[in-house]
Amino acid sequence: MTSTTSAGRGALLILNGPNLNLLGTREPAIYGSASLSDVERLTTAAAEAAGFSASCLQSNHEGALLDAIHAARGTAVGIIINAGAYTHTSVALRDALVAAELPAVEVHISNVHQREEFRHHSYLSAVCNAVIVGAGIHGYELAVNYLDKVLP
Ligand code: CA2
Numbered sequence: 001m002t003s004t005t006s007a008g009r010g011a012l013l014i015l016n017g018p019n020l021n022l023l024g025t026r027e028p029a030i031y032g033s034a035s036l037s038d039v040e041r042l043t044t045a046a047a048e049a050a051g052f053s054a055s056c057l058q059s060n061h062e063g064a065l066l067d068a069i070h071a072a073r074g075t076a077v078g079i080i081i082n083a084g085a086y087t088h089t090s091v092a093l094r095d096a097l098v099a100a101e102l103p104a105v106e107v108h109i110s111n112v113h114q115r116e117e118f119r120h121h122s123y124l125s126a127v128c129n130a131v132i133v134g135a136g137i138h139g140y141e142l143a144v145n146y147l148d149k150v151l152p
Contacts, residue, residue, distance in 0.1 A: 009051040010077035012147060014043050014140070016058040017065055017084035023109075030110050034137050042137065043080070046144040052077070052151075062086055062093070069096040078147040079104040080140060087112075087122045094123045103150055105143035108133040 016036060024035035034042075036058055044054040055076065057068050065083065072079055079102050083093055087108070097104050104127070111134025112119040125131045130146050132139040 009151065011053045011055050011075065012047050012144065013068060013072045013076045013079045014040065014047075014054055014056040015065055015068060015079065015081040015083070016056075017062075017082060017086050018060045020082060020084050021058050021060070032109065032136050039137050039140055043140040043144060046141045050144060050148040052144070052147070062090060066092055066096050069093070069100050072102060073100045076102060077151055078102055080107060080143040080147070081105070081124065081128075082107045082109065082140075083124060087124055088118055090123055094127050097124060097127050103147060104128045105146055106131045107139040107143050109136055109139060110134060 040056040047054040106128040
């Protein structure tokens with residue numbers, strides 16, 4: 001799913017990775033009951049309230065996420081990314097975030113550090129400006145607040 005809005009401070013790319021299209025359908029104890037559409041609507045509203053536009057993409061395909069990050073260079077002013085399970089596996093997404101040369105915030109709905117050991121390591125954290133975990137879907141709004149503070 002892709003949606004885009006427009007506003008004056010530039011665009012924030014809101015990326016969600018594999019299986020996050022299932023939000024609100026299963027595992028409410030871990031991920032809550034909000035849907036991906038709810039997340040994108042709340043995040044877009046927060047971005048617009050801060051004077052940004054928002055471009056939202058969810059994909060289950062690593063290459064589509066890579067293409068979106070590449071396209072953000074020169075067209076967006078910041079990135080919010082929940083890469084889902086690719087967080088724990090993808091050197092390619094890490095390299096793309098570095099190449100984008102944009103402030104980036106890594107978000108995880110659940111507190112990955114309270115979960116299985118394999119979720120404790122992120123290939124992305126070291127190349128993101130900020131990391132927000134365990135705040136539920138509110139984490140996306142916190143990410144917008146951070147970018148609101150650091151971007152002109
Ligand atoms: O906590 C997060 O936001 C995660 O990025 C979610 C990923 C998981 O692999 C990461 O370790 C942490 C999984 C997203 C799957 O979302 C579902 C939602 C509802 C039902 C099934 C899966």
